[in-house]
Amino acid sequence: MTTFASIADLRAACLDLPEPDASANEAVVRRQLQLTKPPGSLGRLEQVVAWLARWQGRSTPRLDRVDVLVFAGNHGVAARGISAYPAEVTGQMVANFADGGAAINQLARTVDANLRVTALALERPTADFTCESAMDEGDFLVAVAAGFEAVSPLADLVCLGEMGIGNTTAAAALAAALFGGDGAQWAGRGTGIDERGMARKRAVIDSALALHASRIGDPLLAAAAMGGRELAAILGAALAARQRRVPVVLDGFVCTAAAAPLRKLRSDGLDHALAGHVSAEAGHRALLRELGLKPLLDLDMRLGEGSGAAVAVLILRAALSCHCGMATFAEAGLSGKS
């Protein structure tokens, strides 16, 4: 069981990351130039295969085992009237995941992935971060470790997702802490809050930013102060995936904000992560831009649960099928460029 003794210990782990495998990347690019198509004509399908190769460290990447890891947490700040749904929906949705009734159950099956849901102390919501730190150091590190442990080194790819009523508020506060701006810039409608709720949400974020101003300069302290357990777990999972050579597909706004501290700590800290999609949640597009991530899909989704990341796996599978199955010019006896 991985544990982090302190935030300083976690920070050291986030700074000590493996590099991509340049020769695996090169092997993919070389093969792509020989396949029966104009060079580059499969666009991002070609790019994602090279990305898989360099982060798996395999000249021929594979997607035999894809894990969808969904983390759930409850938020003290939910009591502030910043969500369209009551806090008990987090636990109810975890039960729905177990019963196979949620969108992510259908999507995981469709993309042939294993769904693993980790509920993080739902009975003990984080503290209301407009009054105090959402988590103390110990609580934060336990959640990070839970995410870290959820990543199997046997997986070829992990999709990260979350469930937690109130967590777009936490994600917006964290995004503002990491990249500047305020509630007006980062708050979105979440599950579908009305205009009065939006006003409360913006105010909650601004008040948290003021309260935790001294922690904002440190990405990990900010994540502990204004994040949530499921966000901390996603951070841990993204870190473990890098260390274990498992490429990561990020989901929407919450998931991306949760992983963002890795990028703040090291400029290449999220190079092993693909933005599966850009969600309809207001801040996601701006957040991806800050992180230098170009989303694979743009389908106006805003559900969370890892749903957008799971759909993106379909594109990766299609890309890999072309890469592995197509004939070369030589095999097909095809004329080259005139």
Place this chain on the structure above:
Amino acid sequence: MTTFASIADLRAACLDLPEPDASANEAVVRRQLQLTKPPGSLGRLEQVVAWLARWQGRSTPRLDRVDVLVFAGNHGVAARGISAYPAEVTGQMVANFADGGAAINQLARTVDANLRVTALALERPTADFTCESAMDEGDFLVAVAAGFEAVSPLADLVCLGEMGIGNTTAAAALAAALFGGDGAQWAGRGTGIDERGMARKRAVIDSALALHASRIGDPLLAAAAMGGRELAAILGAALAARQRRVPVVLDGFVCTAAAAPLRKLRSDGLDHALAGHVSAEAGHRALLRELGLKPLLDLDMRLGEGSGAAVAVLILRAALSCHCGMATFAEAGLSGKS
């Protein structure tokens, strides 16, 4: 065997189209509001299921049988040096399709679709349309009928695609004829032509537009004069699909230009068609805008062969799996909005 006696006969068929099934659409929307997710949070995944329902005429749409129809043709205008590849590549790629070595073979298998390739008189290229009409009326109608016949009423969805060295030049000329503009506006790099080739391509398009100026006002005459057999077949297939209640996924620039006359003849003439993606070919985004079609994917693909349309089928399958498999709020015992 469907035949069209004249262009006037074909025009009449294009004007007499069935309407969408409003009650099937309504049934989908009603169910979506009951599923365990915030309303609308699956974004385009919800929209495409409603689209499938209203054009299949089924309250619960299905994708049991998906056909990918690829049409191939040769172009007299290819002799003008407007492609990066020699004209014989059209036939060589048809052989590659038969051998299973092309991208579309891998993609059709990945998306569980039937691939059917129709080679249209490859040994007899269309005439060079800078000198005369690409096809006479008879030739054009035979190609339209071939496409029409390729659509089975048993299919739940058809993807349309093409192969034909030189056909982005034909498509650009047709787009200019239908929507205005010139070679500079509509010509793209196709399979990857260099700057000198681009200059020739633009000049070829402008010269064709001047020669056929009297036909430009009529979408079908323009398609015969400046299109190609594979473009004509796509037009016929898109028409047959509407008549046979089979929704259509369009591929890239050539495919979209080929189907565009339906939209010019009737403002709802392509409502049964989904733009599977927007390709990297220069004119495609502008053409989709002219047609009021919002692409599902944007992956910088520019291969043709129906490849972008096939990848889009994956999104439709994911959407349908959520629609059919998810639990309702009542089934899951979930709390509604607070």
